[in-house]
Amino acid sequence: xxxxxxxxxxxxxxxxxxxxxxxxxxxxxxxxxxxxxxxxxxxxxxxxxxxxxxxxxxxxxxxxxxxxxxxxxxxxxxxxxxxxxxxxxxxxxxxxxxxxxxxxxxxxxxxxxxxxxxxxxxxxxxxxxxxxxxxxxxxxxxxxxxxxxxxxxxxxxxx
Numbered sequence: 001x002x003x004x005x006x007x008x009x010x011x012x013x014x015x016x017x018x019x020x021x022x023x024x025x026x027x028x029x030x031x032x033x034x035x036x037x038x039x040x041x042x043x044x045x046x047x048x049x050x051x052x053x054x055x056x057x058x059x060x061x062x063x064x065x066x067x068x069x070x071x072x073x074x075x076x077x078x079x080x081x082x083x084x085x086x087x088x089x090x091x092x093x094x095x096x097x098x099x100x101x102x103x104x105x106x107x108x109x110x111x112x113x114x115x116x117x118x119x120x121x122x123x124x125x126x127x128x129x130x131x132x133x134x135x136x137x138x139x140x141x142x143x144x145x146x147x148x149x150x151x152x153x154x155x156x157x158x159x
Contacts, residue, residue, distance in 0.1 A: 008042030052119035057137035
């Protein structure tokens with residue numbers, strides 16, 4: 001909360017990511033909403049707010065790559081079930097699935113309506129061709145359904 005408050009007080013933009021501290025909550029989305037509220041109450045109401053998360057579309061991936069993506073997400077899912085460590089770190093679930101499944105999860109995200117930018121965070125372990133496929137599917141299948149563009153216009157939501 002301190003960094004969100006500081007950013008708001010000092011006129012900085014805010015990036016809400018897929019890792020946060022569970023201050024007085026075990027619920028990841030409640031913690032994110034509190035960060036956003038703290039930022040806005042501290043004067044950050046006119047700053048840009050971006051939401052970051054691991055989003056991996058499966059649509060144009062071959063069957064072996066799909067399995068790799070699903071195994072990757074499954075291997076990280078356990079950390080999302082409860083706060084981790086002394087600092088009570090909370091992790092968001094990775095969003096892995098077809099474009100339709102991803103859109104369903106994004107439309108249910110309580111933070112997304114409050115942000116102007118969506119930051120696609122890519123897993124470190126993947127290969128260049130896999131990154132190209134993920135970005136291609138996101139840009140062509142997911143972003144247009146969110147009414148987002150490629151950052152061409154300052155007044156519109158960007159991905």
